[in-house]
Amino acid sequence: xxxxxxxxxxxxxxxxxxxxxxxxxxxxxxxxxxxxxxxxxxxxxxxxxxxxxxxxxxxxxxxxxxxxxxxxxxxxxxxxxx
Numbered sequence: 001x002x003x004x005x006x007x008x009x010x011x012x013x014x015x016x017x018x019x020x021x022x023x024x025x026x027x028x029x030x031x032x033x034x035x036x037x038x039x040x041x042x043x044x045x046x047x048x049x050x051x052x053x054x055x056x057x058x059x060x061x062x063x064x065x066x067x068x069x070x071x072x073x074x075x076x077x078x079x080x081x082x
Contacts, residue, residue, distance in 0.1 A: 013034055018027035030038075065072060073081075 014031050016029040017025045020026050
């Protein structure tokens with residue numbers, strides 16, 4: 001599950017803030033276990049988005065072929081292109 005960085009969610013993280021001499025936050029330290037979980041979730045999210053975009057593109061192409069009767073490629077020709 002991808003993390004949306006909102007204040008409520010951030011309460012679940014064990015964060016340490018780095019501040020400058022004026023007390024302004026300049027950085028964050030996050031435990032490695034939490035960072036690895038975020039990285040895995042982000043990787044899963046990008047895989048999902050790539051699959052979603054590929055399927056959306058394929059669906060649009062199929063609709064275009066159906067509506068416009070564009071040059072249709074046989075299965076053999078398609079497989080030979082791969």
